[in-house]
Amino acid sequence: MPHIDIDYADTLSGVLDLPALVAELHPLVVERVDSVGVGKTFCRSSEAFVDGRPDAPFVHVTVGLLPGRGPAVKAELSDDVLALLGKHLSGVEGATYSAEVRDLDPSYRLHPTH
Template sequence: MPQITVDHSATLTPSFDRAAFARDLHAATVEIAAARPEACKTQFRAAEHTAFGYEDGGHAVVHVTIGLLAGRTPEVKSELTAAVLELLKKHLAGLGADGLVLHASAEVRDLDPSYTKFER
């Protein structure tokens, strides 16, 4: 915990410094949601094809999901999603000059009580 997943259009890969984004996102999660730095885990998943409405092409999508153990207030969750969107703006700042429209979103959700893990 936290379990972070970043789903994004593959067209973003060349301009998305994922390592820097993850570092900044982990720092924000520690500061805002009181997570432990060593507990932050982020996976990036690039989608080869993205469709938007009736259009095929010209759009890119990125959605960040953060799963936290239950107990954070709605205010903390809102502050964290706002921070995620600001970090996406920062780390995708050069995007759009080529006419690509970016659709970015984020959500923070409680992990199910059945969540468990192990480490080796």
């Protein structure tokens, strides 16, 4: 039941094939963390990214998981996500991309439960 957030520069609209990225990313995450839940993937464009370069192309992926996976599993998943982003951004000059895998806060609730 991972929650995946994809934040990306709006300058990548029409360049980054989000449906193709999600089609590979979502099952990759579910498989790597041995999830039994459905999970959700959210994509959000951003007008601003400050790194000293105007209109810098970036993508950041955050994966939120229920607690229980160790640091090694999270690090390997981050590496897998970075590799996938590299594939999807290979034609984008100067692209910056990052990934974070974290535990969802204990206050997380889902309704209705599945």
